Amino acid sequence: MRKLWLALLVLSVGLAGGCGSSGNGDNTGTAAPPPVKTPDAGNAPGETPNQPGNGGNAGHNGSPPPADPGNTGSEPSAPQEPAVPPAPTTAELVARKLQKMTLDEKLGEMIIAGLDGTTASAQAKLMIQEQHIGGFIFYKENVTTPAGVAAYVNQLKAWNADNPAPLLISVDQEGGRVSRLPGLLKIPAGRVIGDTGDVSYASQIGTALGAASKLMGFNVDFAPVLDINSNPKNPVIGDRSYGTTAKRVTDMGLAAMDSIRDQGVVPVVKHFPGHGDTSVDSHLELPVVNKSLAQLRAFEWVPFKAAVKDGVDMVMVAHILFPKIDKNVPASLSKTIITDELRGELGFKGVVITDDMTMGAISENFGLAQAAMTSVKAGSDIILLAHGYEDAKTVLGALKQSVRKGDISEKRIDESVTRILTLKLNYKLSDAAIPSHPDVGGVNAMIKKAVSAH
Structure with missing residues (x-):
C-alpha cells in the first residue's frame, strides 16, 4: 500500500504547482505554500499536449517536413512520438484509491484517536493494523x-505502512495554556498577541507553531482559535481567544492560520459555530447558547466565514446546544448546523x-456510539476520540453496523473519506520517518525574536 500511495504522490506533483516543500518528515522545517488545486501543467483538462515534429520542424503542428527534392524516398521518415496522456487529477487519484478500499479501511479513516503513554503501545499497533485508524492526537501526557x-x-508511521493512506498526526498547539510540544520557549496566548494589534506578530507566532x-512529526495543528471572547465569564476560552471583536479575531486568526499552513501543516480552526459566549465548560457539561442564526451570522461566524473564503x-465543530437553531442536539451532532449552515450557507x-x-x-447526555452515528449523518467527516482502542472499537462497530443496516449509506461514508484522502494528498502527507533528534533551536529563535519585539 505504501508503494501505491507514493506512486500517487509522484503522479500528483504536477497538480500542485503552488506547493513548495513536501509535507513529509524528510523536509523538516522547510516552509511550504498552502496546497492549491491547479490544472494539468500546460494543458487544459482533456487537452493533448502538442507533439514535436520531425527533425526540429517547428511551426508545422506535428506535420512531416516538406519533401527534400534530393530525397529518393528510400529512407523512411522518423516515427512520431506517441501522445502523452494528461496526468490524472487529484479527484481521479482519490477516486481510484477509494475504489480499492474496504469498508473497514474507509471507516478507520474517519477516526482520530488518543494514545496511551509516551511510547507506542501494543494497542496503538492494533488500532493501526486492525482498526485502520486514520490518525492520532497527542496530549501532554504523550x-x-x-x-x-x-x-x-x-x-506509528512504520506500523501504518500497509494501510491505504498516511496518518494524520495531530496536536493541540495553540500557545498560552494550550501548549503540548516539548522543548519550546513559552509561546504567548492568543489574547496577548491580539492585544498588540499587530497582525505580523500573529503571523510570526503561526510560523513558529x-x-x-x-519538526516533531505533526501534520495537523488544532489551531488557531477563532472564537470571539464575548462572555467574560467564559471558563474555557478566555485568553485563548485573540479578542472580543470580530475584526480582531478575524485579522489575527487568519494571519496565524495562513502561517501554519505555509509550513505544510494543516491548521484546524475552532470551535464552530462559536464558543466565546458560553458560561460552562463543554469538557464537563453541555453549554447552551440562546442565539439565533441571524445573531451568529452577524458576529460569531465572521471569522469562520473569512477562514472559509481563505481556503x-x-x-472543528463544538459541543454546544443552540436551541433556536436545533433544539435536539448540539452543533457537533446537528445536520442543520454542519450541513445546512457550515457547508451550505x-x-x-x-x-x-x-x-x-x-x-x-x-x-453525560448521549451514548458514544449513538453520538458518533448521529454526527456522521449530520455531515461530520472525522470523529475525534481523546481515548484509544476501546472507544474506537465502539464507534467503528456502531458505524459499520449502521452501514450494513442501511441506516448510513456507504455513499455517505465515501463522501467523507473522499474529503479526507483529498486533504492528505493535497498536503503531500507521507509516513516517511522524521529525523530522530529534532533540533528545536531554530524554532526557539523564531519565538524569541517575535516575543522580544513586542
Missing part, C-alpha cells in the same frame, strides 16, 4: 522530549471534525 516524540511518531509541529481545509468544502466525543458535554 510527550516527553522532542526525541521521544519523534520516536513515538516514527513507530507550524514549524515546531512539523481553510479543516473546521458558508460554503465550506473541506473536512469537518468534531471536538472530542469523550467530553462531558457528550458523555
Whole structure:
C-alpha cells in the first residue's frame, strides 16, 4: 500500500504547482505554500499536449517536413512520438484509491484517536493494523522530549505502512495554556498577541507553531482559535481567544492560520459555530447558547466565514446546544448546523471534525456510539476520540453496523473519506520517518525574536 500511495504522490506533483516543500518528515522545517488545486501543467483538462515534429520542424503542428527534392524516398521518415496522456487529477487519484478500499479501511479513516503513554503501545499497533485508524492526537501526557516524540511518531508511521493512506498526526498547539510540544520557549496566548494589534506578530507566532509541529512529526495543528471572547465569564476560552471583536479575531486568526499552513501543516480552526459566549465548560457539561442564526451570522461566524473564503481545509465543530437553531442536539451532532449552515450557507468544502466525543458535554447526555452515528449523518467527516482502542472499537462497530443496516449509506461514508484522502494528498502527507533528534533551536529563535519585539 505504501508503494501505491507514493506512486500517487509522484503522479500528483504536477497538480500542485503552488506547493513548495513536501509535507513529509524528510523536509523538516522547510516552509511550504498552502496546497492549491491547479490544472494539468500546460494543458487544459482533456487537452493533448502538442507533439514535436520531425527533425526540429517547428511551426508545422506535428506535420512531416516538406519533401527534400534530393530525397529518393528510400529512407523512411522518423516515427512520431506517441501522445502523452494528461496526468490524472487529484479527484481521479482519490477516486481510484477509494475504489480499492474496504469498508473497514474507509471507516478507520474517519477516526482520530488518543494514545496511551509516551511510547507506542501494543494497542496503538492494533488500532493501526486492525482498526485502520486514520490518525492520532497527542496530549501532554504523550510527550516527553522532542526525541521521544519523534520516536513515538516514527513507530506509528512504520506500523501504518500497509494501510491505504498516511496518518494524520495531530496536536493541540495553540500557545498560552494550550501548549503540548516539548522543548519550546513559552509561546504567548492568543489574547496577548491580539492585544498588540499587530497582525505580523500573529503571523510570526503561526510560523513558529507550524514549524515546531512539523519538526516533531505533526501534520495537523488544532489551531488557531477563532472564537470571539464575548462572555467574560467564559471558563474555557478566555485568553485563548485573540479578542472580543470580530475584526480582531478575524485579522489575527487568519494571519496565524495562513502561517501554519505555509509550513505544510494543516491548521484546524475552532470551535464552530462559536464558543466565546458560553458560561460552562463543554469538557464537563453541555453549554447552551440562546442565539439565533441571524445573531451568529452577524458576529460569531465572521471569522469562520473569512477562514472559509481563505481556503481553510479543516473546521472543528463544538459541543454546544443552540436551541433556536436545533433544539435536539448540539452543533457537533446537528445536520442543520454542519450541513445546512457550515457547508451550505458558508460554503465550506473541506473536512469537518468534531471536538472530542469523550467530553462531558457528550458523555453525560448521549451514548458514544449513538453520538458518533448521529454526527456522521449530520455531515461530520472525522470523529475525534481523546481515548484509544476501546472507544474506537465502539464507534467503528456502531458505524459499520449502521452501514450494513442501511441506516448510513456507504455513499455517505465515501463522501467523507473522499474529503479526507483529498486533504492528505493535497498536503503531500507521507509516513516517511522524521529525523530522530529534532533540533528545536531554530524554532526557539523564531519565538524569541517575535516575543522580544513586542
